[in-house]
Amino acid sequence: xxxPQLNTQPILQxxxxxxxxxxxxxxxxxxxxxxxxxxxxxVGESGSGKTTLLRCLSGEIEPDxxxxxxxxxxxxxxxxxxxxxxxRRLLMRSELGVIRQNPRDGLRLRVIAxxxxxxxxxAVGDRHYGNIRQSARHWLxxxxxxxxxxxxxxxxxxxxxxxxxxxxxVLATRPRMVLMDEPTGGLDVSVQARLLDLIRTLVTExxxxxxxxxxxxxxxxxxxxxxxxxxxxxxxxxxxxxxxxDDPQHAYTQLLVSSVLTP
Amino acid sequence: xxxxxxxxxxxxxxxxxxxxxxGLLKAVAIPGYQVPFAGREMPMPYGWGTGxxxxxxxxxxxxxxxxxxxxxxxxxxxxxxxRRFFEKTSQVETxxxxxxxxxIQTRHRIPEQPLSRDQILVLQVPIPDPLRFIEPSETExxxxxxxxxxxxxxxxxxxxxxxxxxxxxxxxxxxxVNQRYVMDPSPIPKFDNPKMHQSEALMLFGAGREKRxxxxxxxxxxxxxxxxDHPFEIQQWDQCCALCGSTDAFLDEVIxxxxxxxxxxxxDSHYCQQRKQQTKQSDx
Amino acid sequence: MSANAIAANNTxxxxxxxxxxxxxxxxxxxxxxxxxxxxxxxxxxxxxxxLVGRSGMGKSTLLKCLYGNYVLSEGRINVHFDDGxxxxxxxxxxxxxxxxxxxxxxVSQFLRVIxxxxxxxIVMEPLLIRGIAQQQALAKAxxxxxxxxxxESLWSLSPTxxxxxxxxxxxxxxxxxxxxxxxxxxxxxASLDAVNxxxxxxxxxxxxxxxxxxxxxxxxxxxxxxxxxxxxxxSESAA
Numbered sequence: 173x174x175x176p177q178l179n180t181q182p183i184l185q186x187x188x189x190x191x192x193x194x195x196x197x198x199x200x201x202x203x204x205x206x207x208x209x210x211x212x213x214x215v216g217e218s219g220s221g222k223t224t225l226l227r228c229l230s231g232e233i234e235p236d237x238x239x240x241x242x243x244x245x246x247x248x249x250x251x252x253x254x255x256x257x258x259x260r261r262l263l264m265r266s267e268l269g270v271i272r273q274n275p276r277d278g279l280r281l282r283v284i285a286x287x288x289x290x291x292x293x294x295a296v297g298d299r300h301y302g303n304i305r306q307s308a309r310h311w312l313x314x315x316x317x318x319x320x321x322x323x324x325x326x327x328x329x330x331x332x333x334x335x336x337x338x339x340x341x342v343l344a345t346r347p348r349m350v351l352m353d354e355p356t357g358g359l360d361v362s363v364q365a366r367l368l369d370l371i372r373t374l375v376t377e378x379x380x381x382x383x384x385x386x387x388x389x390x391x392x393x394x395x396x397x398x399x400x401x402x403x404x405x406x407x408x409x410x411x412x413x414x415x416x417x418d419d420p421q422h423a424y425t426q427l428l429v430s431s432v433l434t435p
Numbered sequence: 436x437x438x439x440x441x442x443x444x445x446x447x448x449x450x451x452x453x454x455x456x457x458g459l460l461k462a463v464a465i466p467g468y469q470v471p472f473a474g475r476e477m478p479m480p481y482g483w484g485t486g487x488x489x490x491x492x493x494x495x496x497x498x499x500x501x502x503x504x505x506x507x508x509x510x511x512x513x514x515x516x517x518r519r520f521f522e523k524t525s526q527v528e529t530x531x532x533x534x535x536x537x538x539i540q541t542r543h544r545i546p547e548q549p550l551s552r553d554q555i556l557v558l559q560v561p562i563p564d565p566l567r568f569i570e571p572s573e574t575e576x577x578x579x580x581x582x583x584x585x586x587x588x589x590x591x592x593x594x595x596x597x598x599x600x601x602x603x604x605x606x607x608x609x610x611x612v613n614q615r616y617v618m619d620p621s622p623i624p625k626f627d628n629p630k631m632h633q634s635e636a637l638m639l640f641g642a643g644r645e646k647r648x649x650x651x652x653x654x655x656x657x658x659x660x661x662x663x664d665h666p667f668e669i670q671q672w673d674q675c676c677a678l679c680g681s682t683d684a685f686l687d688e689v690i691x692x693x694x695x696x697x698x699x700x701x702x703d704s705h706y707c708q709q710r711k712q713q714t715k716q717s718d719x
Numbered sequence: 720m721s722a723n724a725i726a727a728n729n730t731x732x733x734x735x736x737x738x739x740x741x742x743x744x745x746x747x748x749x750x751x752x753x754x755x756x757x758x759x760x761x762x763x764x765x766x767x768x769x770l771v772g773r774s775g776m777g778k779s780t781l782l783k784c785l786y787g788n789y790v791l792s793e794g795r796i797n798v799h800f801d802d803g804x805x806x807x808x809x810x811x812x813x814x815x816x817x818x819x820x821x822x823x824x825x826v827s828q829f830l831r832v833i834x835x836x837x838x839x840x841i842v843m844e845p846l847l848i849r850g851i852a853q854q855q856a857l858a859k860a861x862x863x864x865x866x867x868x869x870x871e872s873l874w875s876l877s878p879t880x881x882x883x884x885x886x887x888x889x890x891x892x893x894x895x896x897x898x899x900x901x902x903x904x905x906x907x908x909a910s911l912d913a914v915n916x917x918x919x920x921x922x923x924x925x926x927x928x929x930x931x932x933x934x935x936x937x938x939x940x941x942x943x944x945x946x947x948x949x950x951x952x953x954s955e956s957a958a
Contacts, residue, residue, distance in 0.1 A: 173732075173800050173801055173822070173900050174800055174801055174802055175800045175801075175802050175803045175805070176814065176817045176821070178813050178814070178817060180811075180813070207812075207813055210812075210813070257578075257582065258582040258583075261578075261582055261584065265584075265586075280569075280590075283569075283590055283594065284594055284597055284598075286593070286597060287590045287593045287594050287597070290590070290593055291586060291587060291590050292586070293586075294586035294587070294589040294590060294593070295584060295586025295587065296586065297586075299589070299661075299662055299663050300662060300663045300664050301593060301596055301662040301663075301664050301665050302664050304593065305593075305597075322597075323597045323598065365834075365835065369835060394833065397812060397816060398812050411790070411812075412787060412812055412815060414788050415787065415788055415789065415790060418783070418788055418789065419742075419783075419788065419789040419790050421743070421790060422745075423745035423746070426744070426745050426746050427745075427746060430746060
């Protein structure tokens with residue numbers, strides 16, 4: 173029985189990250205590494221700063237301090253806010269993916285489903301209609317949407333379907349890291365369940381690295397390997413998911429865990 | 436008796452002309468890039484060619500010979516009005532013969548006759564930005580141009596093929612200029628797009644309401660957007676022109692009676708006339 | 720061979736050094752609840768150690784600490800590899816997941832079910848995670864479920880509706896399907912009848928034969944006597 177030979181190169185390294193909108197509003201003192209194939213959950217209540225943190229990590233808003241180093245598929249260590257805007261936007265369209273809470277914010281509602289999925293492919297240079305359409309069909313299947321809806325408009329889809337279409341759209345360029353902000357927020361419970369199962373399957377199959385922001389501890393337990401608990405802009409505890417939920421150390425974590433309703 | 440007002444040559448004041456020429460120089464230096472300019476109020480409303488008129492006015496000289504066409508014809512209302520405008524404000528020589536003109540202002544067509552290096556074509560543009568209908572935010576659209584993010588242009592073409600089986604855009608067909616900027620060539624039929632590629636003449640584009648200028652300098656690559664498996668194709672007709680017999684010009688369909696009889700004639704009226712004269716001469 | 724003789728001949732796979740565990744309940748007047756104090760243990764390959772003591776003495780807590788589910792207040796939990804040691808109490812998340820996927824099996828008292836996942840998939844999962852082909856994993860799972868007397872009609876159902884005993888057997892199948900050099904068993908026969916208790920005893924002995932190091936809590940003395948090589952007593956003085 174030999175020691176494991178694990179790839180200890182993180183796909184994302186965050187150090188000293190801070191983005192504040194006022195005293196303890198936003199995020200500060202964030203240090204965390206994300207490894208390939210790992211799902212990290214950021215949990216906390218509204219105002220904890222988790223969404224601010226996510227938006228910094230996705231390249232959308234520039235932090236006040238700190239570094240976000242992303243390991244590109246070419247093996248380069250890219251500082252997300254030191255590279256040019258063009259490069260960052262390209263990364264955000266290809267190697268990174270962001271799934272927004274409201275699918276309307278992540279889709280073009282007046283563009284047909286197939287074109288929504290194909291857009292990222294076309295944005296990185298795909299120019300063969302047949303292949304793009306094939307890819308679109310493939311991803312619709314992957315997210316459990318009937319392929320005969322490929323030419324339909326997303327505004328004709330239900331909320332859960334729109335969310336799955338958003339996932340297909342983001343995954344089309346096979347990003348290595350996906351950031352999700354409350355992906356099941358606002359959906360009916362049965363729809364949520366289906367979506368969570370889908371995310372779980374895709375994460376394993378595609379070996380995705382994921383950071384997911386959620387206030388729902390059940391979602392965190394289901395999907396995440398590790399959790400970070402935020403309160404008033406600071407990270408108060410991090411650890412293995414089951415450890416954090418079963419044996420919380422910090423007072424706030426204990427409060428969160430004890431507040432969860434179980435049916 | 437009141438004197439007729441005296442107009443500055445070609446209506447615009449010299450300072451405005453210089454500022455527009457500076458804009459045009461920038462446009463020529465960056466082929467396909469939309470240069471904002473300080474458009475002036477013209478004595479015709481937006482939508483009637485004010486952009487094209489300002490460009491023409493800025494570069495028109497006393498020894499220029501001007502041709503104005505609209506939809507290929509010299510004698511439609513708009514062409515006539517604009518030609519009269521310049522005749523009145525500049526007394527410059529005008530013509531209907533493409534080859535004789537040094538400056539051609541046009542709406543909706545590029546002349547069939549290939550242009551030479553001594554000629555300048557000025558096109559009237561309603562909406563200069565090809566991204567306008569796909570990306571509603573102007574700041575975002577500008578970023579996309581700046582960062583060469585044009586994947587989304589193909590989204591529209593993809594949708595066409597999905598809905599119609601082929602790219603359904605037949606005019607204002609977007610094209611990549613000098614391998615860098617994607618432009619809207621104005622509502623010319625896609626039939627005319629190839630004429631812009633490696634043209635000997637300078638082509639200038641003016642949008643009055645949107646206040647943008649852009650240019651295709653001579654000998655510039657202009658490639659219409661397409662897919663590898665759905666390449667760009669120009670329109671074709673089963674018939675030839677009923678008047679001159681041309682098989683390679685852009686044809687208009689004309690309904691001749693109430694029973695729906697129709698005939699196809701060249702849209703470029705001068706080109707058609709010229710061909711008729713030539714065949715007459717060779718018959719004689 | 721006596722327990723000590725076995726221990727002397729085999730490699731140590733797990734060693735616990737001076738483990739202290741207390742709970743700090745911030746929400747209940749910051750009550751400090753001590754559970755384990757200065758606990759040490761060594762387990763060799765092919766050895767089964769049984770934790771014995773009254774309920775509330777910290778047996779389950781200890782197993783959870785060993786599995787990395789609970790946080791230690793102090794101490795080390797060493798997993799011994801041929802070429803090195805990993806201390807579960809002080810290592811990366813990556814390592815802990817690796818250990819749980821490839822080295823350490825854990826049969827807990829309760830089956831935590833993800834609803835909508837069929838029983839057979841739950842059982843197959845540890846093999847799939849190790850890269851075993853679907854077909855092979857399926858065959859092994861079917862085999863094991865047969866042994867544990869789970870009717871085929873239940874295989875494609877989610878265990879949420881199963882009886883306590885049926886759920887327990889799914890848990891056991893999942894814990895034993897892949898070879899685990901280290902195995903933690905928390906009351907594995909709690910809700911089982913005599914027939915199935917016998918199957919579990921067989922499974923444990925087969926694991927020992929495969930050189931697994933086992934730490935278990937066996938409420939049932941018959942089972943304990945059949946599998947344990949060593950008994951460790953947890954009493955008031957351990958806290």
